[in-house]
Amino acid sequence: MNIILRDGNAYEHLKPFTFTRPVSEIRIGILTISEKYSRRGLEVSWYTQEYLSVKYPMVIKDVNVVVDASICPTDIFVDALSNLKPGQGITIHGSLVAGCITADQNISNFEESVKETFEFKVSLTQINRLWHIFQFNGTELNNDFELLTRGRTSAGLSSTNKIIGDKIFVEEGVWAECAVFNTTTGPIYLGKDVTVMEGVLVRGALAMGEHSQLNMGAKIYGPTTLGPYCKVGGEVNNSVLFGYSNKGHEGFLGNSVLGEWCNIGADTNNSNLKNNYDEVKLWNYALGSFERTGLQFCGLFMGDHSKCGINTMFNTGTVVGVSANIFGSGFPRNFIPSFSWGGAQGMTEYKLEKALETASRVMARRKKELDGIETDILTRVYELTKEYR
Template sequence: MNYILFDGPFRNALLPFTYTRPVADIRVGILTIREKWEMVLGSTTTTITEDYLVSKFPMVEMEENTLINASYTPNEDLVEMIQNLKPNQVIYDGEVIVAFRATETQSEIDFDTFEPLFCPKSTISVKNAWSIFQLNGAAIEADFQLITKDRNSEPIPKKTIAFNSAQIFIEEGAKLPYCILNATNGPIYIGKDSEIMEGSMIRGPFALCEHSTLKMGSKIYGPTTIGPHSKVGGEVNNSVLFGYSNKAHDGFLGNSVIGEWCNLGADTNTSNLKNNYAEVRLWNYDSENFAKTGLQFCGLMMGDHSKCGINTMFNTGTVVGVSANVFGSGFPRNFIPSFSWGGHSGLTTYLPSKAFEVAKVVMQRRGEEFTEHDTAILTKVFELSEAYRRS
């Protein structure tokens, strides 16, 4: 069977992260959503996404295809339902289509002719930006069971203090001397060739993905995920860094999501609770206004390739788009459009030519190439976000 992950109706609610990737490539838990599906299905997947992303994330269609809404993560019951789907069957979550089976010739599908099935209530679905950190604990638990099943952890070093060691899994090549791992409230996963420097204190659920580093004396409260090839220091609480991003120095990051190729300067601090304890409102790209989240705790949402200078302060519920450069004293506004340059004193346009120069250097330092596909995607994001910069 050929499996295709499609963006579905929640793509815009997952901006700014879906400006530069399909929904399937969002990281929640230890793995991206795509990686989860490919592990449980034992198959590669392709994607139906926005036209400007297709060159980097192409779709492969065959005579028979099972299409899965990428906002939904796999569990045993849902996987079994999907693998047993027959032609003209569709799985619903309320009115939302979760999965269906189709043929290559079906350019238009009348779902009224399909037999309806219903999604298991236990399924984790990522339907807005803040649900990435909100659901991260359950996702880490599920991924931990998936990744570590029938495998043995590397031994915990003798001079590392560990609580509930049965829920700690260390991959080959990881270094973790003189640190404290507390898996009492959830599992701790330490990825291949990662490093936890001495004096770090970690409470699960927690995932440190491959080739990432926790700096000396880091304080990590779960549920937190540090994606691959990242460096993190200071204090972090219930946050997700997708990968290739740095928060290498002191400062607080809480109830936040950070995309790829981001850098938070020394002593950057995010507020995750309003002074009056009121519900947090967050920028909504569909309504082009701030909308209620139902959350009391919500920090920073930062899109790919964005940066901030030393001592930057972000107010509760701040959204920063793609390729923004934020700096200066005082609190910047709660919504910073993509390709913005500045801070509290005002914003100007960050020209793509300048942003691309930085991206090339940053990616080369990690052995990655800034490709023509990346240039085309970010150029389109610049165009899509123009109206926000004018306002």
């Protein structure tokens, strides 16, 4: 079965994260959405924005199943997809979310090729707004934990650690000493070559991607996800870091999502609850305005390659774009455009050349290269976001 994950309406609503990736490359739970398919043995490609398609190409075969990329698959959903024949589709609450088509049919309007539909009535996670990433992280973390550990035996942990409950899975190469892991509130997954330093307190659920690290004395409340190569310290609650991002020092991060290659300065804090306990509003690129979230707890959303200096304070429901650099005293505005430089005292443009230089240096520290493809993507984002600066 050839799965083509198609960016739909959610793409605009999930910016700034989808400025630099298709919807299916958002991490929620342990895996990205596309990895949830590939880990089930399926071939996956992407139907996304033209400037992203070099990095995320589409593969068309004789028969293809086009699926809304915002849906997190389950075994039951994958089985339903596998039973589709050309011309058939799946609806959820009456909306078409998947369809089987042949190579000669139009993928951009695959709906026209679907003549027969089946309603899928089993609950699924669907990511349509920024806050859904942390809001549904617990559900997806549980689902991914079951997927990744099914039929496998966990590696062991040092006897210096305290484990409460038994829902913990440890991959090879994990180093952890003198830490407390409480799995009674959710599963804990420690990926390959993870490091958990002395004095760390974890209250599940928690997922740590390969080579990620918890620094000494960190306090983690689940459900929280650290993607690969993340370094985290201080206090973190119900947050998702996609990968290659650091919050290495003291300070609070709650009900928040960080993209890749972000860095949070020492003693930085974000508010996740308004003083009057009112509903949080959040900037929405698709609407061009702030949108009601229906949530009391909602924190920081930071796009790829953005950074903040020490002692930065982020207000409740702050959206930071791609390659922004924030610093200084006071609370910066709660919508910070991509390629912005400054803080509460005012913002100027972060020149593209300087931003690319910084990105190259940061990636080199993890033995990654800012190649021509990545440079072209960031350049395109710079052009697309000029209207907001």
